[in-house]
Amino acid sequence: MAKLMMKGNEAMALAALKGGCKAFFGYPITPQSELPEYLSRYMKDYGGVFLQAESEVAAINMVYGASAAGVRVMTSSSSPGVALKQEGISYMAGAELPGVIINVMRGGPGLGGIQPSQADYKQVTRGGGNGDYYCLAFAPESLQETVDIIKEAFVLADLYRNPVMIAVDGLIGQMMEPVDVDRPVPEYNIPEKTWAANGAMGKRERNIVNSLYLNPKELEDHSLRLHKKYLKMKEKEQRYEIVNGEDAEIMIVAYGTMARICRSAIEVLKEQGVKVGLLRPISIWPYPEIAFDELSSTVKGLLTCELSTGQMIDDVKIANRGRLPIGFFGRTGGMLPETEEIVDAVLEMLKELRHE
Amino acid sequence: MSKIVFQKTKALTDKEFSFCAGCAHGLIHRLVAEAIEELGLLNQAIGISPVGCAVTNYNNFNCDMVQAAHGRAPAVATGIKRVLPDRIVFSYQGDGDLASIGTAEIVHAAHRGENITVIFINNAIYGMTGGQMAPTTLVGQKTSTSPFGRTIEQAGMPIRMSELLATIPGSAYIERVSVHNPVHVRKAKQAVKKAFQMQVEKRGFALIEFVSTCPVNWGMTPKDALKWAEEKMIAYYPLGVFKDKTKEAQ
Numbered sequence: 001m002a003k004l005m006m007k008g009n010e011a012m013a014l015a016a017l018k019g020g021c022k023a024f025f026g027y028p029i030t031p032q033s034e035l036p037e038y039l040s041r042y043m044k045d046y047g048g049v050f051l052q053a054e055s056e057v058a059a060i061n062m063v064y065g066a067s068a069a070g071v072r073v074m075t076s077s078s079s080p081g082v083a084l085k086q087e088g089i090s091y092m093a094g095a096e097l098p099g100v101i102i103n104v105m106r107g108g109p110g111l112g113g114i115q116p117s118q119a120d121y122k123q124v125t126r127g128g129g130n131g132d133y134y135c136l137a138f139a140p141e142s143l144q145e146t147v148d149i150i151k152e153a154f155v156l157a158d159l160y161r162n163p164v165m166i167a168v169d170g171l172i173g174q175m176m177e178p179v180d181v182d183r184p185v186p187e188y189n190i191p192e193k194t195w196a197a198n199g200a201m202g203k204r205e206r207n208i209v210n211s212l213y214l215n216p217k218e219l220e221d222h223s224l225r226l227h228k229k230y231l232k233m234k235e236k237e238q239r240y241e242i243v244n245g246e247d248a249e250i251m252i253v254a255y256g257t258m259a260r261i262c263r264s265a266i267e268v269l270k271e272q273g274v275k276v277g278l279l280r281p282i283s284i285w286p287y288p289e290i291a292f293d294e295l296s297s298t299v300k301g302l303l304t305c306e307l308s309t310g311q312m313i314d315d316v317k318i319a320n321r322g323r324l325p326i327g328f329f330g331r332t333g334g335m336l337p338e339t340e341e342i343v344d345a346v347l348e349m350l351k352e353l354r355h356e
Numbered sequence: 357m358s359k360i361v362f363q364k365t366k367a368l369t370d371k372e373f374s375f376c377a378g379c380a381h382g383l384i385h386r387l388v389a390e391a392i393e394e395l396g397l398l399n400q401a402i403g404i405s406p407v408g409c410a411v412t413n414y415n416n417f418n419c420d421m422v423q424a425a426h427g428r429a430p431a432v433a434t435g436i437k438r439v440l441p442d443r444i445v446f447s448y449q450g451d452g453d454l455a456s457i458g459t460a461e462i463v464h465a466a467h468r469g470e471n472i473t474v475i476f477i478n479n480a481i482y483g484m485t486g487g488q489m490a491p492t493t494l495v496g497q498k499t500s501t502s503p504f505g506r507t508i509e510q511a512g513m514p515i516r517m518s519e520l521l522a523t524i525p526g527s528a529y530i531e532r533v534s535v536h537n538p539v540h541v542r543k544a545k546q547a548v549k550k551a552f553q554m555q556v557e558k559r560g561f562a563l564i565e566f567v568s569t570c571p572v573n574w575g576m577t578p579k580d581a582l583k584w585a586e587e588k589m590i591a592y593y594p595l596g597v598f599k600d601k602t603k604e605a606q
Binding site for chain 2: 061
C-alpha cells in the first residue's frame, strides 16, 4: 500500500487496528489524546470496542478484563497516567495476560510538563507495579518503526502472555511522517487462548484468571515460571541498531527522538573527520546487552545520550561490564538539544579520552 | 424408594468455603449460585472475584472466574462485558472493596449503565484484614481502627451505596436485602434472580446489597450477630427496592 502522511498518535492508533486490536480503553492525557480520538472514530469499522474510562486505573482494569476474555486489547497514556496504570500492569503480568500499553512520554516528576521526555525509562523498564515481573518494552525512533513494532507487539503479547509496553516520547506522538501501515508482521506460532475466561459454554472445564497464590511455595513456583519466561525474552527479544560501528572511536548510546538528534550529530562530526557511531536500543526491556559484546575494537568510549538526567545509563553500565569509559549527555524537562550540543559533548569526551 | 429433597447447586464446586463460622458469605454464595443455575446461565457466566474475604471464591463458583484488583471488579467486568456482550458477567464485592477503594469504578459502571450484575456484601467492617473500620461502619461501632467507636467528626456518616447508586440514571435495578432469617433469605434469592434477569434482558446495571454479618470481627456469637444485623444494621440500611426500571417503564 502507498504511504500515508500521518501524525504519530494517529499512526499508532491505526497500527493497533492493523495489528488486530479489538478493544481499547483509555483516558485523555496530553500529548497522546489523538490516539484515543482516532480509535473512537474508527474502532467500530474494525469490529472492535472503544470505551473512554473514568480513570487510567479503570482503563487498565478494563484492559485486564478484556484480555482475560481472550481479546486483543490496548490502552495508551502519558507518563503520569501510566504511573496510575502500574497496579493493573502488575496484575496482568501476574495473571499472564497479554496486552499492549503505549506510553507517549512527557516530563516529570509529578504533573511535570507536556513536552517530550524519556524520563520514564525506569518506570517502563523496571515497572512501578509490585512483584517479580517485567514487561517487554520497545522504544522506536520513527513512525514507520513505531507502526511496525505496535503491530508486532500484539503478537508478542499473545506469544509470551505478557504485557508489552511501547515507549515513545511526546515528539514521536506529535510529529508527522510518511508510514506504510500494511507491512507484514513477522510470523509466530501463537497457541489458541484456551486459558481465556470467556464463558465455558459447556464446551470445556472452567477457566480461572488469577494472580493470587496464598501458599508461598506455589507463589515461588509461579514466580520461577514467570522468571523462565523473562529469561526467554532476554534471549530472543534483544533488539538494536548499530550505525557506523565499524571504525567508530566513540559510540553514542541513544534511543527514540534522542537517537535521531544523535544521527545528525554523527553526520556533522563525520565531516570534521571524527568517527562516531550509534548504538540504538530498540528493545529497552530486555536491554540489548549483546550489542555491547560485539563493539568494534576501535571504540574507546561510550556516550549515553538521553532526554532525562540519566536513567538508561545504568543499563549501559550493566551491559558494558566495566570495559569502556562511559560519558553522559542529557536534556530533560521537555527540552530537546540542538545537534551542536551533542557534537560538543562528543568532542569533549574525545578530548578526555585522548588526554588532550 | 428415596426422594431427593435438596441438592447442592451445580453452580458451586465441591471446594469448601474459606469463611469463618457463622459468616453469611457462604449462604450468599449459595443464593447467587442457585440463581445462576435456575436461570440456566451457568455456561455463559463469568464471575469477578474481589479482594476481601471472598477473594478466593473463584474456587467456589463453578464457572469461568477472573480475580480483580481491590475495588476494580466493575472495571474488569466492564472490560469483559464490552467484548463479550452475550455472556453473563457478575462481580461479588465487599464493602471495603465496593464502598471504599472502588467507589469510582462502581459509580461509573452504574453511570454507563453497564449491563452487569453486582453482588455487594455490606457487613460494616473489613473482614479479611482483621476488622478495621469501613465506610459502612455504623456510628459508635468499635473496630480495630476505631477502638473508641466510629465518630461522625472523625469519619463522617456511614455511606449508603444502594441509595447513592439509585440516583444514577444508568442504574436499572438496585435492592438491599438481608439474610438474618429464612424469610429474608428467600426474598434475597428472588432479588438476586431479578438482578440476573435484568442482565439477560439487557436493561443495564443491577446491584443487590446484602446486609451481612461478621461475627468474628464484631466480637459476637453468630446468633447475636444476626440479631445485631436485624436491629442495628437494618435500622440504618433499610431493606427494599431503590431502583427498578422495569416498574418505571410500566
